[in-house]
Amino acid sequence: MEKVHVNLNYSKYFSYDILIDHNFVDNELRGIANYNRAHLVVDKNVCELYNSFFVGDIFILNSSEHNKNLNTVYEILNFMKNRKALRNDTLFAVGGGIVGDVAGFAASIYMRGINFIQVPTTLLSMVDSSVGGKTGVNLGDVKNLVGSFYQPKKVLIDTLFLTTLPEDEFKSGLAEVIKYALLFDKDLYEFLISNKTDVVKRREDVIIKIIKRCCELKAKVVEEDETEQGIRKLLNLGHTFGHAIEVDSDHEIKHGIAVAKGIYLEALFAYEKGMIGKNVLDDIEKIFEIYDYDLNYQVRDFTLFINAIGSDKKAMSSGIVLALTSDVGSGIIKSGIDLDSIKKFFEGARWMRPQ
Numbered sequence: 001m002e003k004v005h006v007n008l009n010y011s012k013y014f015s016y017d018i019l020i021d022h023n024f025v026d027n028e029l030r031g032i033a034n035y036n037r038a039h040l041v042v043d044k045n046v047c048e049l050y051n052s053f054f055v056g057d058i059f060i061l062n063s064s065e066h067n068k069n070l071n072t073v074y075e076i077l078n079f080m081k082n083r084k085a086l087r088n089d090t091l092f093a094v095g096g097g098i099v100g101d102v103a104g105f106a107a108s109i110y111m112r113g114i115n116f117i118q119v120p121t122t123l124l125s126m127v128d129s130s131v132g133g134k135t136g137v138n139l140g141d142v143k144n145l146v147g148s149f150y151q152p153k154k155v156l157i158d159t160l161f162l163t164t165l166p167e168d169e170f171k172s173g174l175a176e177v178i179k180y181a182l183l184f185d186k187d188l189y190e191f192l193i194s195n196k197t198d199v200v201k202r203r204e205d206v207i208i209k210i211i212k213r214c215c216e217l218k219a220k221v222v223e224e225d226e227t228e229q230g231i232r233k234l235l236n237l238g239h240t241f242g243h244a245i246e247v248d249s250d251h252e253i254k255h256g257i258a259v260a261k262g263i264y265l266e267a268l269f270a271y272e273k274g275m276i277g278k279n280v281l282d283d284i285e286k287i288f289e290i291y292d293y294d295l296n297y298q299v300r301d302f303t304l305f306i307n308a309i310g311s312d313k314k315a316m317s318s319g320i321v322l323a324l325t326s327d328v329g330s331g332i333i334k335s336g337i338d339l340d341s342i343k344k345f346f347e348g349a350r351w352m353r354p355q
């Protein structure tokens with residue numbers, strides 16, 4: 001079993017382990033909902049695919065961005081209340097990023113915070129969303145507007161779940177892996193370029209290596225800047241345009257796929273503004289091309305799209321903040337970007353990737 005420790009300096013109590021292995025979580029989960037002190041929120045598809053794991057009274061969540069809202073949080077809180085959950089009880093989130101974000105938020109406010117364990121079942125949630133303590137829900141058409149920083153007590157990553165993950169969901173998660181490589185790790189970038197066949201085949205040792213590396217990178221960032229005052233902002237690479245793409249496409253485009261498009265379009269914007277060099281833009285295109293990502297995006301509702309960029313919670317009163325890559329493995333933050341310049345960039349035919 002691989003282990004990554006997230007060491008939060010201010011308190012050992014809030015530090016935690018990420019455990020990574022193949023086929024171990026069944027033992028941890030089977031029948032656990034029958035104990036009074038454990039409560040489970042489980043993704044609907046995961047529940048059906050792995051039904052022997054989930055005996056007893058559990059909360060089943062139909063994961064969709066449209067259900068990632070305060071109503072679902074309210075339902076989870078009621079579920080906990082009906083089960084007479086107490087303050088030292090534990091809530092398990094078993095599913096992708098949606099289950100983790102929503103259940104994590106519920107755990108953070110039920111009785112002012114109860115124990116919370118993440119059991120991520122998508123690649124995206126294994127490499128990114130289950131680690132670091134960001135929880136939350138969408139409010140109207142603004143992504144993740146309501147939420148909290150609330151660290152899990154443990155993260156259990158079982159790659160068995162990836163054996164049933166659909167291809168498009170795997171690709172969505174892989175975009176976040178590429179994000180980590182572009183921001184922090186040139187070796188990971190080269191590894192992804194040279195090992196495409198094994199990566200897409202999900203060869204177990206290769207996938208565990210990638211997940212572990214991403215968790216190490218995220219742990220380091222979170223240890224340094226838990227509440228996103230500085231370096232953690234880098235993890236928003238591709239997310240400012242990406243969130244707008246998610247909203248404008250009414251969430252037809254999956255989070256990671258929107259992030260891939262966002263990474264490319266933000267880089268194209270930054271290149272045109274002289275913020276980054278052509279070599280970086282080429283490196284970004286190269287890796288996404290190798291993994292067959294479609295980087296085009298045709299904006300549907302221009303006003304909605306631009307407003308989504310303007311109302312991004314990463315925006316400051318002084319302008320839009322973009323995370324960028326200045327070179328493969330080196331992330332930078334550019335702040336004070338004028339929304340009008342982004343509007344001009346997307347006007348006319350500029351939303352299409354130049355051929």
Ligand SMILES: NC(=O)c1ccc[n+]([C@@H]2O[C@H](COP(=O)([O-])OP(=O)(O)OC[C@H]3O[C@@H](n4cnc5c(N)ncnc54)[C@H](O)[C@@H]3O)[C@@H](O)[C@H]2O)c1
Nearest residue numbers: 045063096097098099121122124125129134161164165255
């Ligand atoms: N908190 C954070 O730091 C953070 C970081 C990145 C993304 N996010 C959020 O994560 C969400 C996206 O998460 P996601 O990509 O995991 O999507 P998701 O949770 O919607 O899951 C994607 C789909 O995969 C299915 N699924 C899950 N596990 C499966 C399995 N093992 N086998 C078969 N099907 C399975 C689900 O039922 C769902 O249909 C977005 O809402 C995004 O905003 C949060």
